[in-house]
Amino acid sequence: MERAASMHVRPEETVAEFVGATKRYGEVLAADRIDLRIRRGEFLSFLGPSGCGKTTALRMLAGFETPTDGTVLIDGQDVSAVPAHRRPVNMVFQHYALFPHMTVEENVGYGLRQRRPRLSRREIGDKVAKALATVRLDAFGPRRIWEMSGGQQQRVALARAIVNEPKILLLDEPMAALDAKLRGEMQRELLDLQRQLGITFVLVTHDQEEALAMSDRICIMGKGRIAQIGSPQELYDRPATRYVADFVGKANILSARIVARAGGTAQAVLGNGAAVTVADAPGDARGEAEIAVRPEALSLAPSGEAPGPGVAAVAATVTHRTFLGDHTEYLLDAPGVGALQVNVPRQAERVPGGHGMGASVHVIWPEGAGLVLAAG
Amino acid sequence: MAMTRSRARALLLTPAGLWYAAMLLLPLAVVLIFSFGERSQIGGYAPGFTLEQYANLPARFAAFRNTLTLAPLGTLASLLIAYPLAYYLAVKVTPKWKTMLLVLVIVPFWTSILIRSYAWIFLLGGKGIPAFLAMFGLEDVRLLNTPFAVLVGIVYGYLPLMVFPIYVALEKLDKRLLEAAADLGTPPWRAFLQITLPLSMPGVLTGSMLVFILLMGEFLIPSILGGGKVFFVGNALVDLFLQSRNWPFGSAVAVGLVLVMLVTVGLYTRAAKRFGAGRDDAALM
Ligand SMILES: Nc1ncnc2c1ncn2[C@@H]1O[C@H](COP(=O)(O)OP(=O)(O)O)[C@@H](O)[C@H]1O
Numbered sequence: 027m028e029r030a031a032s033m034h035v036r037p038e039e040t041v042a043e044f045v046g047a048t049k050r051y052g053e054v055l056a057a058d059r060i061d062l063r064i065r066r067g068e069f070l071s072f073l074g075p076s077g078c079g080k081t082t083a084l085r086m087l088a089g090f091e092t093p094t095d096g097t098v099l100i101d102g103q104d105v106s107a108v109p110a111h112r113r114p115v116n117m118v119f120q121h122y123a124l125f126p127h128m129t130v131e132e133n134v135g136y137g138l139r140q141r142r143p144r145l146s147r148r149e150i151g152d153k154v155a156k157a158l159a160t161v162r163l164d165a166f167g168p169r170r171i172w173e174m175s176g177g178q179q180q181r182v183a184l185a186r187a188i189v190n191e192p193k194i195l196l197l198d199e200p201m202a203a204l205d206a207k208l209r210g211e212m213q214r215e216l217l218d219l220q221r222q223l224g225i226t227f228v229l230v231t232h233d234q235e236e237a238l239a240m241s242d243r244i245c246i247m248g249k250g251r252i253a254q255i256g257s258p259q260e261l262y263d264r265p266a267t268r269y270v271a272d273f274v275g276k277a278n279i280l281s282a283r284i285v286a287r288a289g290g291t292a293q294a295v296l297g298n299g300a301a302v303t304v305a306d307a308p309g310d311a312r313g314e315a316e317i318a319v320r321p322e323a324l325s326l327a328p329s330g331e332a333p334g335p336g337v338a339a340v341a342a343t344v345t346h347r348t349f350l351g352d353h354t355e356y357l358l359d360a361p362g363v364g365a366l367q368v369n370v371p372r373q374a375e376r377v378p379g380g381h382g383m384g385a386s387v388h389v390i391w392p393e394g395a396g397l398v399l400a401a402g
Numbered sequence: 403m404a405m406t407r408s409r410a411r412a413l414l415l416t417p418a419g420l421w422y423a424a425m426l427l428l429p430l431a432v433v434l435i436f437s438f439g440e441r442s443q444i445g446g447y448a449p450g451f452t453l454e455q456y457a458n459l460p461a462r463f464a465a466f467r468n469t470l471t472l473a474p475l476g477t478l479a480s481l482l483i484a485y486p487l488a489y490y491l492a493v494k495v496t497p498k499w500k501t502m503l504l505v506l507v508i509v510p511f512w513t514s515i516l517i518r519s520y521a522w523i524f525l526l527g528g529k530g531i532p533a534f535l536a537m538f539g540l541e542d543v544r545l546l547n548t549p550f551a552v553l554v555g556i557v558y559g560y561l562p563l564m565v566f567p568i569y570v571a572l573e574k575l576d577k578r579l580l581e582a583a584a585d586l587g588t589p590p591w592r593a594f595l596q597i598t599l600p601l602s603m604p605g606v607l608t609g610s611m612l613v614f615i616l617l618m619g620e621f622l623i624p625s626i627l628g629g630g631k632v633f634f635v636g637n638a639l640v641d642l643f644l645q646s647r648n649w650p651f652g653s654a655v656a657v658g659l660v661l662v663m664l665v666t667v668g669l670y671t672r673a674a675k676r677f678g679a680g681r682d683d684a685a686l687m
């Protein structure tokens with residue numbers, strides 16, 4: 027609780043830092059010159075496809091891997107050479123790694139029993155009870171681990187970590203083994219828990235929705251490198267590269283010729299000659315570039331209707347439509363441009379019942395929708 | 403429906419039941435009947451009902467005493483040597499070497515224990531280890547034909563039986579548990595005591611039981627390395643059945659051994675159960 031208070035005093039204080047942290051396994055470069063500051067009290071996620079080095083980054087922070095190059099700092103101290111058992115962080119393991127020969131409360135109290143000088147039994151008992159209450163497992167202390175469901179085991183793993191009041195709580199795909207419904211519940215609970223404890227959370231996930239829903243900041247990784255760091259909104263609205271645009275949300279990615287740029291916007295000409303105005307990539311001067319636009323930023327109009335002034339229109343044919351209740355996903359073929367996806371909210375449909383398969387339409391591209399992607 | 407089900411079950415159980423009756427109960431019944439009989443004039447068995455054979459059991463006290471000290475001692479010694487070896491094989495060795503080293507543990511089984519024990523006669527005899535010790539001024543060390551020699555033979559012969567169950571238990575131990583322990587502040591040596599050791603107990607218990615039960619019936623090693631001075635109940639049985647052909651007394655000794663075994667193994671399993679309540683299930687996770 028005190029920590030939460032101090033968090034508001036110095037919200038930007040760094041709790042841990044990667045400085046050029048690199049990890050090599052023989053030929054494999056699992057983590058490649060990672061530079062990252064983790065802010066005290068934030069909820070940070072490492073997001074990326076399987077094998078991109080998320081777990082490696084987390085394990086360097088936990089102390090299970092020593093960087094081949096570079097350093098890892100916790101609270102300003104270089105901990106590269108400090109073994110895991112002496113680091114002030116705790117981890118919730120991917121498959122929980124609960125001790126099968128101990129009861130729930132023995133598992134939760136395990137970290138406390140390792141403290142030297144020893145804590146009193148009473149103190150341990152109190153803290154364990156409190157941690158179990160926090161994860162709503164009050165009555166389960168004497169149970170055996172294998173008597174607990176997957177969701178309950180996850181809570182035990184969580185309690186076993188937070189009871190030690192770590193400086194950073196590390197979570198490696200903690201929700202991967204849960205079913206979808208339980209996962210949603212658990213995500214909310216984790217968020218509540220983080221607010222309540224004020225501990226810095228670092229989550230590893232390959233699930234972009236999970237990362238978007240929970241994180242203050244997301245660190246998108248690809249091939250051992252950090253692709254982009256930012257808030258969920260920043261990453262969604264301003265993906266720097268095609269890799270990020272593809273990974274976070276859905277995006278139409280089109281090749282375009284940049285004909286003019288000014289004041290952070292660019293005039294781009296698509297393959298079919300249509301000119302659109304998009305946000306520019308900072309410092310970019312290429313004549314050819316890829317541009318990205320979100321499916322919900324576009325809209326559809328019947329081809330007979332003339333588009334309004336200042337609005338670009340791309341002629342296209344509906345190839346697939348998927349009605350999803352609140353909106354419909356249209357897949358379209360635009361000659362000269364390629365395949366496009368447009369999501370139209372139900373109230374915004376211009377034709378009763380929506381556009382049919384094979385219908386000729388105009389894809390309406392409002393000014394400023396989409397952006398130029400940086401190379402890479 | 404229930405009838406046919408239970409009938410089907412009875413049918414399925416019949417082979418196992420027959421095997422059980424033929425291989426275990428029948429011989430045991432024969433031995434039991436013999437043990438109450440008398441020795442016939444020409445040796446072997448003569449029908450009768452007497453407790454005389456059991457009254458004579460104290461005459462073979464030394465055999466029981468040797469068995470009941472050297473079998474547990476041998477089990478313990480095997481365990482103490484096997485555990486580090488199994489740990490090394492399961493945890494420390496790179497996969498490349500693992501198979502080869504595992505094969506090396508089994509290789510001795512390819513020749514008879516008889517031949518291997520004779521090798522130890524040389525090693526422990528006057529020209530072997532004692533001669534080596536004499537070079538350092540330790541004269542007149544007698545190793546052969548002592549309980550120590552028998553113990554050495556036991557450990558040597560039974561080591562693989564102890565190594566494998568422990569190896570299997572250690573091999574299937576989830577290494578992430580050790581990371582979790584480290585993460586929670588445990589230095590490696592303490593993690594060994596708190597995680598590795600308790601979770602390998604099923605292997606330790608299986609190995610010990612296997613070695614102990616087989617040791618209770620051992621007769622080759624004591625007769626070769628004990629030189630007739632250190633003999634087990636097994637030697638007494640060989641003697642009574644094959645040499646003096648006193649089948650009834652031999653049967654009584656055999657029944658005595660079975661009873662002693664039942665009691666010790668019973669006590670052992672009870673202790674083990676209490677010690678590791680539920681651990682077997684736990685280790686399966
Ligand atoms: N102990 C290891 N030995 C060899 N290669 C490893 C080891 N751990 C991870 N790797 C490799 O490093 C890369 C990154 O792995 P990891 O960090 O686990 O990815 P992620 O968690 O993003 O799925 C992968 O190519 C993986 O195969």
Ligand SMILES: [Mg+2]
Pocket residue numbers: 077080081199230
């Ligand atoms: Mg991973």
